[in-house]
Amino acid sequence: MKHNLLKSFAVCLIGTLAVSMSASPVATSKWSNRPVVKREHKELLTKDTNRHLWRYNSAGVQSLPSVNRLAAPAVQAEESEWQTVVEEDFSLFTAGSEAEPDMTNILSSEGYILYDYVHTYGWTAVSVYQAGGCAYVVGDGISMLMTPVLDLSGDNGHFKITFSYRTSSESTSVYVMWGSGSSLIDGRKATATTTWKTGTIETDGGVENMAIQFYADADIFLDDIKVEQMGVVEPVEPVEPTLDAPSALAASDITSTGFVANWEVTSGATGYLLDVYYYENNEPQYLLKDEAVAATSYAVTGAQEGKVYYYTVRATDGTLVSEPSNEVLAKAASTSIGSVTALPATEVSDAGFRANWTAAENAAFYELTTLSLYTVPASGTFTHDNETFDRVTEGTESSPVYGAIQGALNDYTEYADWYAITPVMANGKIGLKNYYMIMGYYSMLYTPIYFVESNTASTVTISMDVKRVDCSAATEVGVCLVNAATEEAGEWQFQTLTDAEMTLSFEFEPTESYYLAIGFDDPSNADYGSTGIVFLDRVTVEQANLSAGDQVIRVYAYDMPYNETYCVETSNKRDTEQFSYYVMAVTNGESEYLYSDPSNEIVVGTTGSVDAVTTDSSRMYGADGELCVETDAAGVVEVYDAAGICVARQAVAEGTTGIALPAGFYVVRLGGSVAKVLVK
Secondary structure: OOOOOHHHHHHHHHHHOOOOOOOOOOOOOOOOOOOOEEEOOOOOOOOOOOOOOOOOOOOOOOOOOOOOOOOOOOOOOOHEEEEEEEEEEOOOOOOOOOOEOOOOOEEOOOEOOHHHHHHOOOOOEEOOOOOOOOEEEEEEEOOOEOOOOEEEHHHOOOEEEEEEEEEEOOEEEEEEEEEOOEEEEEEEEEEEEOEEEEEEEOOOOOOOEEEEEEEEEOOEEEEEEEEEOOOOOOOOOOOOOOOOOOOEEEEEOOOOEEEEEHHHHHOOOOEEEEEEEEEEOOEEEEEEEEEEEOOOOEEEOOOOOOOOOEEEEEEEEEOOOOOOOOEEEOOOOOOOOOOOOOOOOOOOEEEEEEEEEEOOOOOOEEEEEEEEEEOOOEEEEEEEEOOOOOOOOOOOOOOOOOOOOOOOOOOOOOOOOEEEEEEEEEEOEEOOOOOEEEOOOOOOOOOEEEEEEEOOOOEEEEEEEEEEEOOOOOOEEEEEEEEEOEEOOOOOOOOOOOOOEEEEEEOOOOOOOOEEEEEEEEEOOOOOOOOOOEEEEEEEEEEEEEOOOOOOEEEEEEEOOOEEEEEEEEOEEEEEEEEEEEEEEEOOOOEEEEEOOOOOOOOOOOOOOOOOOEEOEEEEEOOEEEEEEOOEEEEEEEEEEOOOEEEEEEOOOOOOEEOOOOOOEEEEEEOOEEEEEEEO
C-alpha cells in the first residue's frame, strides 16, 4: 500500500539526502565500507586547493649527467634548429634571496603561479617561493614545480629540457618527470649539490597535453628552465590570468541597521569590491554595489530594519577582477525557526508554475522541493533515467575539472537528485576518482530516489558506458540497490573492466522506493587513488513490467528562494505528469543552520494540498483504499485519475460516504469545490 506522499516519500528524502562519509551499515559484501546513505552534511568540509596537483612517481628513473652551470652554454651542433616551446628565467621572482627565500604565497587556490611572477602564465606549483631571481622548492615531500600544458607531439615527440639547479643541503636527488594528465611518460634524475649545475635532457615520447615536473628529496633552487623542439613548434596553450575569489567570513557587530562585513586576504589583490543587498522577488536590491575597499573589512550602515542582508566581495589588482566570493548572510543567529504553510500554485501552465507559501518567523531563505508524479501510460519496461551528462561542458579526460568533495549534481543532470562524492568532470562525462580514499572518502555516484507504486513492477536494470583512465585491467565497478525508506543496501554486484571502454549492465530486485550507488576499485593502485579515474556516461535506469496506470514519484527540482514565491520551470513536462511541492524555512543558528518542519504539500493545478480538504459545507480526504466525503448536503462526487479520466461518479447523501478506490492521487469535484486527494 502506498504511503502518504509527503510523510513517506518526501520525509524519506529529507532523511536520506546526505552522504555519510563513515562506513555504511548494512552492505554485507567486501564493499561494506562504502557509503551508501545519501546525505548532505551541513558542516563545512575543508577543500584541498591543490588536490589536483601531485608528483609523478620517480621510482626507477635514469640518472642524468650534469655539468656546472655555465655563464654561456656551449653551442651545440644544429643549435639553430631548436625552437623554444616555453622558457622561464624567474627574473620576476624578485623578493627574497637564496640565503633567505621570501615565503609569501604566490600561488592561486588552483596552484597557478600568479601572473605577476612568470613570463608565461600557466606554471603551477606546490610549496614554491621566490628566492631573488630563482625558484625555491621546499623539500616537504609534496612540493613541485610544473610547466604549463605543452604540445610536444611535433618532430615525432622529440624534445629537449634544459634547467639549472642546486640544493642548500650537501646533496640530494632532483627529479624531472613528464606525463599527460595523471599518466607518467618518463623521467630522469640528477644529483644536486650546493653548486649550481645545468642539466640537459634530450629524449622522445612527447605528446599533446603534457607537462613537465621538477622536484627533489630536499630543498632545491631552480632557474633557467627551457623546453625546446626542432622545426615548427606548437605555442603554449594560453591560460588567462585570474585572481582568486576572496573567502568571505561571517559578519560581526550586527545591529538592526548595520554590520561589519569581513573577508580573507586574496594573494595579488590591491583592493576589493563589496556588494551588500537584500532580496525582493528573489532579485538582489543593493545597499552597496562595487563599493571599493582597501582593507579586509567594512562597516555597513544604513540597512533597513526588518530586511535580511547578504554580501559578497570581489578582489581586484586594478586590472583583473575576481569572481564573487561566497555569499554571507549578515543576520544575528536565531534560536528557533517558524513554520511555513504552502499555498496553492499560481501562473500554472505546461511551461511552469509559481510556487507560493507563507513567511516563516526568523527565516533567512527557503528550500523548495518540487516532486514529479508520473502516471505510466503503457505497460512494459519503463525508463526512469537516461542521463548523458551533456550539461558537463568543462574538462577533458586528461585534465578533468574537480567537483566538490561531496554534493548534488543538479547543474549537470537533466533531473535533480543525482549526488556524488569526489567527482571529476570531463565534457559530457562524470568521473569517479578515489583521491580521498586514505581518509575513507570513496568516490561514489548516486542516482535519484525512485518511488514506484505498482503491483507488477519487477527487475531494475542499470546500464552505463564506462571508461577507465590510468587504471589497471583488474579495476572493478560495483553497484548496489539501496532501500530509500530503510537506508539498507542490498548486495554489491561487480564487473571487471578488462577492456578500457565497456558498456556494463546490472540487474536488481526492487523495493518500493530505491536508488542505486555506483563506485569502483582498482586493486593495483598503489598511490591511494591519486591516479586512476573511471568515467561514466549514458547511465540508464529501467524497470520491467510496469502496468499502465502505475505511478512513479521522484524529485523534479530543488531550489533555494529567498522570498515567499518562486517560479519553477517545467518545460520538459510529460503527458500524464503532475507536480507538487513543499517548502522548508531555513535560518542561521549559533553553530549550524536551523530547518523548519516540511510544509504541507501542494499539488500544482488544484486548490489544495494532499492533506484533508475542508470547505464550509464538506470535507474530502483519503483513507486506506477509499475516498471519504463528509458533506452537509446531498450532491454528486466526480473522481478523476491523474490522466484526467473519470473513474467514479457517485451521489452522496448528507453525512459521510466512502468510495472504494485503488491507492493513488485523484482530483475530486463536489459542487463548486475541486481538490486533490491521496488515497492510501
